[in-house]
Amino acid sequence: MLLKIYLKIGSDELRSAMSGINTDLRHLATEFDVTGLPSGIPEDHIALIVSDDTSSFIACEALENTPLKKVYNIFYGEADEEIFAKADDVFPASETSAATALRLSRFIEHIASDFDAWIYNSMLYTTINSLPDLIWYKNAKGAHIAVNNSFCKTVHKTLDQIRGRGHYYIWDITPEEYEAGEYVCMESETETMEAGRTCIFDEPLKTGEGMKQLQTYKTPLYDPFGNIFGTVGIAKDVTDFANMGLALSILVENVPFPLILCDNDWETVKINSAFAGLIGIDANSSFNYILWKEKNLKSESHMHATGERATMRNECSYVRDGKEMFFVVTERVIYDYFDNPSGHIILLRDITLEKTYEQDILKAANTDVLTGLFNRRYLYSYLKNNTGSPMTLLYMDLDRFKEVNDKFGHSRGDDVLKKTAELIRKFFPESIAARLGGDEFAVLFNGLPDEDVLANDMKDFEAGVTGLVRRDSDDDPYLSVSIGVVRCDSVEDIDSFIYAGDSNMYEIKKEHHKINH
Numbered sequence: 038m039l040l041k042i043y044l045k046i047g048s049d050e051l052r053s054a055m056s057g058i059n060t061d062l063r064h065l066a067t068e069f070d071v072t073g074l075p076s077g078i079p080e081d082h083i084a085l086i087v088s089d090d091t092s093s094f095i096a097c098e099a100l101e102n103t104p105l106k107k108v109y110n111i112f113y114g115e116a117d118e119e120i121f122a123k124a125d126d127v128f129p130a131s132e133t134s135a136a137t138a139l140r141l142s143r144f145i146e147h148i149a150s151d152f153d154a155w156i157y158n159s160m161l162y163t164t165i166n167s168l169p170d171l172i173w174y175k176n177a178k179g180a181h182i183a184v185n186n187s188f189c190k191t192v193h194k195t196l197d198q199i200r201g202r203g204h205y206y207i208w209d210i211t212p213e214e215y216e217a218g219e220y221v222c223m224e225s226e227t228e229t230m231e232a233g234r235t236c237i238f239d240e241p242l243k244t245g246e247g248m249k250q251l252q253t254y255k256t257p258l259y260d261p262f263g264n265i266f267g268t269v270g271i272a273k274d275v276t277d278f279a280n281m282g283l284a285l286s287i288l289v290e291n292v293p294f295p296l297i298l299c300d301n302d303w304e305t306v307k308i309n310s311a312f313a314g315l316i317g318i319d320a321n322s323s324f325n326y327i328l329w330k331e332k333n334l335k336s337e338s339h340m341h342a343t344g345e346r347a348t349m350r351n352e353c354s355y356v357r358d359g360k361e362m363f364f365v366v367t368e369r370v371i372y373d374y375f376d377n378p379s380g381h382i383i384l385l386r387d388i389t390l391e392k393t394y395e396q397d398i399l400k401a402a403n404t405d406v407l408t409g410l411f412n413r414r415y416l417y418s419y420l421k422n423n424t425g426s427p428m429t430l431l432y433m434d435l436d437r438f439k440e441v442n443d444k445f446g447h448s449r450g451d452d453v454l455k456k457t458a459e460l461i462r463k464f465f466p467e468s469i470a471a472r473l474g475g476d477e478f479a480v481l482f483n484g485l486p487d488e489d490v491l492a493n494d495m496k497d498f499e500a501g502v503t504g505l506v507r508r509d510s511d512d513d514p515y516l517s518v519s520i521g522v523v524r525c526d527s528v529e530d531i532d533s534f535i536y537a538g539d540s541n542m543y544e545i546k547k548e549h550h551k552i553n554h
Contacts, residue, residue, distance in 0.1 A: 083148060087141065089113040089130065109148065113137070169287050171251070171274065174258070176267040179203050179226065191274065208242070229255040230265050240272075249274055295364075295385040298371075301378055303327050312385065317357070326383060334366065352388070363392040407451060408458035411471040416479055419469055420531045427484050428528045431465070431495070432521040432538030435476035436549050440514035441506055453505050453516070464498040479538070485524055495520055519546035 086108070112120050114130040121127060128140055165172045165185035174182040181199050189196055192207050199207055229236045235256040242249045253272040257265045286307065289296055295312035299305055305324045313320040316329065337352040348369040355362050364385040371380040403415035411419075420428075435457065442450040454476065461470045461480060469481040499518055506516040521541030528534050 083152075084108045085111070085145070085148070087111045087113055087128070109144075111141070111144065168271075171270075171272040173270050174267060175226065175270070177230065177265065181207065182267065225253065225255060226268055229268050230257050233257055233265065292384075294387070297324075297326055297383040299326055299381040299383065301380055303381065306380065315355075315357075315385070330366075334364075337363065362387065362389045364388060405472040408455055408472050410458050410461070410478070411469060413471060413473045416469065416471040416473070416481065417531060419481070420528060420534070423483070424529060424531070425527050427526050428534070429482040429485055429491070429525075430521075430523040430534060430538045431468075431480040431482075432523070432535070432542045433478040433480065434519050434542050434546060435502070436517040436519055436546060437514045438476040438516070441516060444514060445506075456505050457502060457518075460498055460501040464494045464501070479535075485526070491522075495522075517549055519543070519549055521545060 084107070088110075089112070109125045110123065111126045111128060112124040113128045116124065116127045126144055128137055132140075162183075162185070166187075168185065169187055171188045171191055172185040173188050174184070176182055180201050180203055182201075184196060184199050189199065192199070192209075194207065225236065225238045225240060235254060238251075238253045238255065240251045240253055242251050251272040251274055253270055255268050255270045258267045258269055260266045289298060289307050289309045292309060293311065295315045296309045297305060297312055298307040303326060305326060308320055308324060310320055316333075318324060333355055334353040335355070337354055348367060350365060350367050353364050353366050355364060365388055367384045367386070369382050369384075370378050371382055372378060403411055403418075405412045435453070438450065438453070441453055454472070457478065458470070458472065461468075461478060465480045465482075467482070469483075471479045471481070473479055499520070502518040503516060506514060508515060519542050521538045521544070523534060523538045523541060525534060
């Protein structure tokens with residue numbers, strides 16, 4: 038729900054006195070209207086009437102019976118006792134319009150502040166009441182400020198009965214038992230405030246229904262001046278396994294990731310709806326995680342261990358209905374209270390979007406934008422990662438490409454470059470092909486391909502390049518390609534390898550220029 042305020046101003050004299058106020062106050066509400074109250078205002082709107090006419094107060098009382106959430110009424114002028122009794126505020130007409138605008142601005146800020154306070158209060162109670170654990174807020178003296186529904190249900194009291202009361206009343210123990218402090222959590226509250234940080238306790242607690250065992254997390258609360266004024270506590274009742282099982286089921290089901298719990302033998306104990314929906318099974322059906330993993334998860338990296346408990350993590354891909362997804366699969370041993378392995382928890386975190394972005398970024402970094410071939414950076418990186426291997430390089434340069442640009446324009450030149458790239462893919466499909474810049478290309482083969490086969494492919498490729506520009510007259514440029522070939526049993530010096538291809542290409546280019554001139 039958004040804050041929406043409608044402002045109705047009374048007489049023309051008042052409107053004149055408050056001219057420009059609409060612009061000044063727009064930042065205080067998501068909707069603001071000084072022309073009047075429209076009909077059929079939704080429930081989530083707030084009406085504010087500013088008037089120097091007492092009849093507006095009658096309108097205000099009528100509006101109180103409409104679906105409006107709240108109506109505020111301000112009188113502008115000299116007010117009698119009756120007006121003071123009905124109005125939310127009175128603005129003196131003797132002050133300047135600027136002062137009136139400031140006064141109104143502060144009043145609306147007060148409305149907005151009340152609205153925000155209600156929203157935050159609603160968010161707080163909605164959040165804590167949705168959790169099965171006991172949650173409470175105490176001041177420094179131990180009086181309860183607020184608690185959640187689970188707390189109320191456990192102590193069989195309402196929030197109003199609990200607010201402001203201490204431990205022994207809420208938990209139905211005698212003042213003497215409270216003072217003795219044998220089974221009361223007073224010391225842990227003090228310890229938390231002295232530590233100034235979150236503390237975890239296993240606390241036996243005496244209640245009117247007998248003893249309870251709680252695992253509690255307590256954190257100090259600070260005021261705006263940095264002083265501790267109380268604590269917030271979260272407790273799990275672990276007195277019996279039924280409570281633990283219920284809390285565990287709720288936790289597993291509400292985790293927003295696919296999650297599986299297995300016993301020591303990897304037999305499935307619990308799977309949540311997120312995982313069941315991912316693989317397309319019923320959450321209550323039998324399921325063997327190990328078999329499913331071996332059949333469906335393709336490892337993208339080596340499983341590695343982190344932390345003292347040897348948590349295993351691995352990036353895996355999973356294909357369902359033809360769609361490839363990527364997950365970080367985490368497997369961790371669960372240990373019981375006595376530090377014995379009691380099972381396994383498996384969590385899948387979807388990183389498909391991250392992998393897509395990663396692939397797009399790598400593609401952008403390693404790809405020539407115009408042709409879609411690899412760029413110079415990738416070619417050198419590839420050679421660096423494969424030094425010592427046998428390689429064959431075709432270093433290419435288009436002959437008279439500048440003349441094509443000069444005669445037909447750069448758009449036609451770009452088209453020639455793109456079609457040259459297509460021919461490279463066609464005739465050298467098993468190669469690493471890159472545009473080095475301008476009209477220079479490189480085609481790299483792992484190993485030493487058959488010389489006759491390679492020569493034949495190069496001949497067909499050269500013919501394809503020549504055919505990219507039709508010559509309607511002798512003045513039209515004759516497009517061809519010069520290719521320098523380098524074969525090396527073991528590439529050790531990358532620069533020398535590239536330079537050899539470049540040099541061989543220029544020797545061929547000289548011959549081409551002699552022939553075609």
